[in-house]
Amino acid sequence: MILLLSGATLLVLTELNRRAVERILIEQAEVQAAIATNAVTEGLDGVAGGAERMARYVARELTGRVPGREEAERIAARVVLDNPNVHGFALAFEPAATGAASARLGVAVHRSRRVEGTDTFDLTAPEQTYWTREWYREVIDKGHVVWSEPYFDRGGSERNAVRVAVPVFRHETDDRTPIGAVAAVIDLDWLRRLANVNEFSDTSFTIIFSRSGRLILHPKATYMIAETIETLAEKTNTPELATIRQAVLARRQGAAAYTEPVPHRRVHVNYKPAKTAGWGVIVGYDEAEFLKSQTRYRRITALFIGSLLAVLSGIVIWVVHTALRPLAALAAAADEIAKKNLDCAVPEPVRPDEVGRLTAAFRNMRDALKHQSLERRWAAQAVEHQNRYNQLIIDSIREQVFVLTKALNISRVNPAVLHATGLAEVNLVKAPFARHVRLADGGEVAAVLGAALKENRALRDLPAILRGKDGGQQSSWLSLVPLCDGGRVVGGVVTLRDR
Amino acid sequence: MPAHILSIDDESEIRELLRDVLTASGYRFTGVSTAVEALRVVRADPPALIITDLQLEESDGFELIDELKVVAPRIPIILLTGVLFDPEVVNGAVSRKIAAYVEKTAPLERILQTVKQHLPA
Numbered sequence: 001m002i003l004l005l006s007g008a009t010l011l012v013l014t015e016l017n018r019r020a021v022e023r024i025l026i027e028q029a030e031v032q033a034a035i036a037t038n039a040v041t042e043g044l045d046g047v048a049g050g051a052e053r054m055a056r057y058v059a060r061e062l063t064g065r066v067p068g069r070e071e072a073e074r075i076a077a078r079v080v081l082d083n084p085n086v087h088g089f090a091l092a093f094e095p096a097a098t099g100a101a102s103a104r105l106g107v108a109v110h111r112s113r114r115v116e117g118t119d120t121f122d123l124t125a126p127e128q129t130y131w132t133r134e135w136y137r138e139v140i141d142k143g144h145v146v147w148s149e150p151y152f153d154r155g156g157s158e159r160n161a162v163r164v165a166v167p168v169f170r171h172e173t174d175d176r177t178p179i180g181a182v183a184a185v186i187d188l189d190w191l192r193r194l195a196n197v198n199e200f201s202d203t204s205f206t207i208i209f210s211r212s213g214r215l216i217l218h219p220k221a222t223y224m225i226a227e228t229i230e231t232l233a234e235k236t237n238t239p240e241l242a243t244i245r246q247a248v249l250a251r252r253q254g255a256a257a258y259t260e261p262v263p264h265r266r267v268h269v270n271y272k273p274a275k276t277a278g279w280g281v282i283v284g285y286d287e288a289e290f291l292k293s294q295t296r297y298r299r300i301t302a303l304f305i306g307s308l309l310a311v312l313s314g315i316v317i318w319v320v321h322t323a324l325r326p327l328a329a330l331a332a333a334a335d336e337i338a339k340k341n342l343d344c345a346v347p348e349p350v351r352p353d354e355v356g357r358l359t360a361a362f363r364n365m366r367d368a369l370k371h372q373s374l375e376r377r378w379a380a381q382a383v384e385h386q387n388r389y390n391q392l393i394i395d396s397i398r399e400q401v402f403v404l405t406k407a408l409n410i411s412r413v414n415p416a417v418l419h420a421t422g423l424a425e426v427n428l429v430k431a432p433f434a435r436h437v438r439l440a441d442g443g444e445v446a447a448v449l450g451a452a453l454k455e456n457r458a459l460r461d462l463p464a465i466l467r468g469k470d471g472g473q474q475s476s477w478l479s480l481v482p483l484c485d486g487g488r489v490v491g492g493v494v495t496l497r498d499r
Numbered sequence: 500m501p502a503h504i505l506s507i508d509d510e511s512e513i514r515e516l517l518r519d520v521l522t523a524s525g526y527r528f529t530g531v532s533t534a535v536e537a538l539r540v541v542r543a544d545p546p547a548l549i550i551t552d553l554q555l556e557e558s559d560g561f562e563l564i565d566e567l568k569v570v571a572p573r574i575p576i577i578l579l580t581g582v583l584f585d586p587e588v589v590n591g592a593v594s595r596k597i598a599a600y601v602e603k604t605a606p607l608e609r610i611l612q613t614v615k616q617h618l619p620a
Contacts, residue, residue, distance in 0.1 A: 367523070371523070371607070374520050378516050378606065379604075379606070381513065381516065382603045383604075385603055386581055389581055389582070
């Protein structure tokens with residue numbers, strides 16, 4: 001029982017300790033995740049926000065004027081070359097703004113696939129027709145900055161990209177009638193680098209999604225652009241992701257934990273909305289990685305406790321085998337002795353310890369009891385033998401023998417009396433001696449015998465008559481010997497012999 | 500090899516009690532009730548000590564002692580009897596033929612001590 005209680009207490013304490021340590025480890029991981037989330041968000045705002053600011057600057061510089069084609073190309077090329085994360089830059093204007101109703105201006109400069117080169121495109125070309133493009137139309141129609149959804153820039157950079165478009169107004173005070181737009185195409189490869197730089201553990205990961213929920217960055221490259229937070233939540237059976245997106249849309253930051261079914265793992269995430277473009281950032285990590293040491297500790301502890309219990313069990317088994325079992329044998333022997341079976345088996349006292357000494361003492365006790373029992377049986381048979389022998393002697397006497405009490409009643413007779421009187425023993429015992437015997441000289445037998453006993457004096461050969469069953473009489477010589485016990489007369493023995 | 504003790508007594512209870520106490524003390528015990536059986540045992544499996552009663556079924560202890568002294572003069576004999584003798588009577592009658600005289604009213608412990616006294620170490 002003590003062993004079980006100790007084991008249970010140890011397990012409870014170990015479990016409490018494990019939970020406390022796990023809590024500390026998770027808290028430390030969450031701090032790291034929060035730091036990483038802030039760093040990614042700030043990095044995002046730094047690059048994407050920088051691109052937006054640069055586009056705004058160009059748009060503001062062009063307020064109220066339309067540059068010539070060469071100037072436009074120069075501006076675009078300069079922006080691309082000065083901003084490594086900007087893949088392309090475009091300037092496009094409404095026909096009326098150029099002063100000639102039919103004239104349109106639209107140029108784009110993209111970073112060339114050649115080293116440090118650029119490619120220039122005429123956006124008025126039949127295959128471009130910028131005024132029909134969504135990015136342009138949306139800015140002109142809405143009159144404010146428009147961030148596109150991330151997209152794969154097919155035929156351009158052949159990379160994932162996002163575009164920010166800024167309207168160019170006619171006057172600085174005018175924010176209603178755009179005369180054109182500038183747009184920067186931002187290469188999203190830097191996001192991967194940003195995420196890598198801020199990884200804080202082997203399993204940490206970063207997810208960035210757009211305002212609409214489209215995945216801009218995800219550890220699985222195939223999910224990027226192709227999936228949204230919602231489809232990902234459905235695909236991975238983690239509805240918590242959709243909840244996180246709602247929180248980001250509401251401009252809230254926070255932390256959450258959820259379990260991914262496949263592969264089964266407990267994931268902790270920290271999320272935060274970016275200032276730029278309504279994007280959201282999620283930084284997460286696998287709980288198991290941070291509890292690895294704790295898990296190892298648990299295994300070691302379990303192994304230790306298991307070993308400890310095995311050792312303790314071994315000790316218990318050993319104690320049962322070496323101490324309790326011999327004691328059980330002694331208890332069984334004690335039961336047998338209590339049933340007066342003194343021939344019961346008691347184990348050999350082969351051990352030098354207390355159990356061995358107890359066993360030896362037990363054997364000695366049994367032997368002593370056995371010896372005592374033998375002595376009693378021997379004494380009883382000796383007394384019986386002696387009585388029987390004495391009786392044989394008395395019975396063999398041919399003279400009539402009466403044993404009298406002090407009050408002169410018959411207490412015992414020999415067979416010769418029965419033969420002489422023809423009476424049964426039951427008729428004689430307890431009867432007064434004077435009823436069956438009288439003195440021949442007429443004297444009172446009771447008075448004579450009583451006086452002799454009182455004086456502890458023997459009588460010899462007094463003439464007497466023994467009365468028989470049928471009134472017959474037998475002349476006898478009566479002798480009396482006082483019966484003494486420790487010097488005190490307790491009765492007398494009368495013998496009658498034929499006269 | 501435990502010492503062999505032969506007991507002659509016509510009372511089976513006496514023989515059983517002697518068997519219990521002597522075997523418990525480590526002796527080998529043979530109990531018989533007649534002189535004839537006793538002589539046969541003495542010839543076939545000579546004991547180290549003989550304990551005999553005085554009153555036997557077909558003879559008495561005195562005769563048996565005489566015969567035993569002829570057959571095995573070196574075996575000590577203890578006379579164990581319920582017939583009480585005066586020590587002087589014992590000295591005069593049988594003391595030269597027996598090793599010891601013990602009354603049946605004596606405790607077993609004394610009988611055992613007497614046995615040990617007259618057995619070779």
